Amino acid sequence: MPVTDRPYHHGNLRTALLAEAERTVRERGVQELSLRELARQVGVSHGAPRRHFPDRQALLDALAEAGFARLGAELRIAIDGAGEEFEARLHATAAAYVRFATRDAALLELMFASKHGKQSGALHEAADRAFSVMLELIEQGQAEGILDHGEPERVGLVLFATIQGIAALVSSGMVDAEQLDELVADATAHFVRGSHAAA
Amino acid sequence: MPVTDRPYHHGNLRTALLAEAERTVRERGVQELSLRELARQVGVSHGAPRRHFPDRQALLDALAEAGFARLGAELRIAIDGAGEEFEARLHATAAAYVRFATRDAALLELMFASKHGKQSGALHEAADRAFSVMLELIEQGQAEGILDHGEPERVGLVLFATIQGIAALVSSGMVDAEQLDELVADATAHFVRGSHAAA
DNA sequence: CACCATTGTTGCCATAGTCTACATTGTTGC
DNA sequence: GCAACAATGTAGACTATGGCAACAATGGTG
Structure with missing residues (x-):
């Protein structure tokens, strides 16, 4: 197996996503917020956020x-x-x-x-x-x-x-x-x- | 050549795009506004709007x-x-x-x-x-x-x-x-x- | 320890925005 | 007239995104 320091389960992905998303929104605006880039920044695969936010709007609602x-x-x-x-x-x-x-x-x-x-x-x-x-x-x-x-x-x-x-x-x-x-x-x-x- | 009733040049594409864009924005919001769909609705190819609006933001500015x-x-x-x-x-x-x-x-x-x-x-x-x-x-x-x-x-x-x-x-x-x-x-x-x- | 729900991963698809090369039309100077 | 050029539209490629589905790993629970 590859030497990943991250375990399979992130632990608190939802919180991490929200924090990173809030930062991105503040610095670059809502339009620039991308679920996939968010996943990359947090270090998970592009499909992972879906488990916590069914779609993009759900993430925006949570941010609000x-x-x-x-x-x-x-x-x-x-x-x-x-x-x-x-x-x-x-x-x-x-x-x-x-x-x-x-x-x-x-x-x-x-x-x-x-x-x-x-x-x-x-x-x-x-x-x-x-x-x-x-x-x-x-x-x-x-x-x-x-x-x-x-x-x-x-x-x-x-x-x-x-x-x-x-x-x-x-x-x-x-x-x-x-x-x-x-x-x-x-x-x-x-x-x-x-x-x-x-x- | 195909029997297109539309001439090669639209005549006033810019105006038509703005009008259709305004309608779409009113009915479905800014997020839903797509340059390509706009082009389809007006009946031109997806690259045509670029001649009048260099990018999406330029169209939004014109709308504003x-x-x-x-x-x-x-x-x-x-x-x-x-x-x-x-x-x-x-x-x-x-x-x-x-x-x-x-x-x-x-x-x-x-x-x-x-x-x-x-x-x-x-x-x-x-x-x-x-x-x-x-x-x-x-x-x-x-x-x-x-x-x-x-x-x-x-x-x-x-x-x-x-x-x-x-x-x-x-x-x-x-x-x-x-x-x-x-x-x-x-x-x-x-x-x-x-x-x-x-x- | 076997079963199952939770959480991540990977691959796929349709669509979007943008860019480049090319085609058609309109205009202008000779 | 017409040849060159600018304006406008078309077609295709590339990358990225959001969303979906099938599969994998983990953790809890009987």
């Missing part, structure tokens, strides 16, 4: 799900490290989101792709968990009387849309990275002003 | 450029048909943008893709022309004292980000089409409130 988990974790860290004050928390959360979006633009695009047909159950749950951070934030703002009352989901959508839009503008190159912080500050301030219990 | 032109035209029509009042114009423009975004989600994604390396000159010009509608809108709002003064670009970015974010939310399926109108109305109202010359 993992992306939501990481996004949620980063948002949680940001909000927890921003003290108790609402506006500081709001700004920290928005900044963390945009940071994720610029660092992993291709991954975010994947997460928002509408291609997730079928068993998107797990994916939706992951997304909901990630966005629960924002919902709690909205509820805090309402409790403190800084934000208008109403369904948190409805208020949150406008906020979320704005942040997501900023991320899109930056990662598409329509806005320079230098204007980023300024834009985030503008948008959050704008949001608070527009939400302040009017009337 | 055409998309900006059409988006600009639709925004212009919307704003011109909304009377003179600022808020009506604002709402009409936002609605038109979101309508475009939902009808041609894949095309919009293409337009915002960061892949447009190199000669993106023509593309950027097309984008600027499309967004000039929004800039004029901002300027009107400022002239009428409804919006805060300041660089129109800066104010406009927040508005544009919000609208773009709404479009992303809807076309990703995170927001139902039914909530769409409500969300657009919320967002535009929110924007005006937040921009109203504070202090």
